[in-house]
Amino acid sequence: MATATLESHDTHDDHGHGTSTGISNTKLAMWTFLGSECLLFGGLISTYLLYKTRRGPGPDNTTIPTDIFDIPFTSVSSFVLLMSSLTMVLALSALTRGDNRATRAWLLTTAMLGGVFIGGQVYEFTAFLREGVGFTHNPASSAFYTLTGFHGVHVSLGIVMLMSLVVASKQGKLTPKNTETVEVVGLYWHFVDVVWIFIFTVIYLIPTE
Amino acid sequence: MSETVTETATAEDAADDAHEAGAHEHPSDWAYIKIALVLAVFTTIEVLTYFESALPIFENNAVTITTLLVLMVVKFYLVATWFMHLKFDNPIFGRMFLAGLVLATGVYIIALSAFEFWA
Numbered sequence: 001m002a003t004a005t006l007e008s009h010d011t012h013d014d015h016g017h018g019t020s021t022g023i024s025n026t027k028l029a030m031w032t033f034l035g036s037e038c039l040l041f042g043g044l045i046s047t048y049l050l051y052k053t054r055r056g057p058g059p060d061n062t063t064i065p066t067d068i069f070d071i072p073f074t075s076v077s078s079f080v081l082l083m084s085s086l087t088m089v090l091a092l093s094a095l096t097r098g099d100n101r102a103t104r105a106w107l108l109t110t111a112m113l114g115g116v117f118i119g120g121q122v123y124e125f126t127a128f129l130r131e132g133v134g135f136t137h138n139p140a141s142s143a144f145y146t147l148t149g150f151h152g153v154h155v156s157l158g159i160v161m162l163m164s165l166v167v168a169s170k171q172g173k174l175t176p177k178n179t180e181t182v183e184v185v186g187l188y189w190h191f192v193d194v195v196w197i198f199i200f201t202v203i204y205l206i207p208t209e
Numbered sequence: 210m211s212e213t214v215t216e217t218a219t220a221e222d223a224a225d226d227a228h229e230a231g232a233h234e235h236p237s238d239w240a241y242i243k244i245a246l247v248l249a250v251f252t253t254i255e256v257l258t259y260f261e262s263a264l265p266i267f268e269n270n271a272v273t274i275t276t277l278l279v280l281m282v283v284k285f286y287l288v289a290t291w292f293m294h295l296k297f298d299n300p301i302f303g304r305m306f307l308a309g310l311v312l313a314t315g316v317y318i319i320a321l322s323a324f325e326f327w328a
Contacts, residue, residue, distance in 0.1 A: 035309020
């Protein structure tokens with residue numbers, strides 16, 4: 001009886017996560033990673049802010065990204081990414097209920113919305129290139145491509161993770177017992193969204209002059 | 210007595226299973242949809258600031274910048290607390306994230322100041 005009581009306390013103390021902190025190591029690692037990502041994106045955003053008006057020295061490379069931003073187009077792709085955060089939480093909610101079909105549908109929708117956002121970014125980059133504003137055009141364009149390109153790579157990695165979850169769900173490996181896996185991928189996805197909330201405001205919408 | 214012990218153990222097992230699955234209190238789908246609608250409205254206002262003719266108040270740069278920064282912070286907060294579950298989860302997760310966020314903000318404000326960005 002005494003042994004049983006002790007075992008029961010042990011189980012209670014670690015809250016079922018089997019960790020000395022009583023919280024999930026996976027989630028703690030993801031949150032720590034996301035905290036470190038703030039430093040990465042902070043550096044890229046600061047660099048862009050410092051160089052955003054730096055035109056090239058020659059007469060052929062004076063166009064900077066802010067001169068040719070297509071705000072209505074970027075607004076639509078920003079909205080698409082924002083709504084993908086909703087579909088992501090709905091996927092997690094469906095998995096918690098044990099509804100695998102809905103989980104797959106929401107995960108696929110999230111991945112598709114992410115794909116639409118990436119498609120928009122490719123279109124934007126192509127339009128810039130058509131205007132002659134390439135990566136090495138001037139310091140402003142280099143900083144712009146580096147910042148938005150890094151963000152695009154993060155979204156693309158998120159899509160790969162989402163598709164892996166869809167495959168796992170199809171194989172029956174995603175059950176209500178694995179909600180934490182979906183939650184951790186969701187945290188990454190939402191972070192990519194909040195970074196864009198920041199980029200969209202600071203880079204695209206705040207007037208330069 | 211032994212039945213009571215068994216029932217308690219079963220309840221604890223169930224709770225542990227839920228914890229193992231990473232479960233914590235989640236809002237309803239409708240609550241998520243309402244948050245998304247609020248985010249959509251805020252995004253619409255943000256975009257309207259670009260079209261000065263739609264709302265003449267945004268012809269003033271100070272008003273525009275203040276509005277945009279406030280909306281950005283509120284949107285960031287809503288996604289982090291509701292969609293990322295910081296509101297319902299263990300506070301240590303939020304603290305880890307906040308540590309990175311505050312450090313980044315501090316470091317880059319100093320860096321931007323060093324390059325006389327605000328001048």
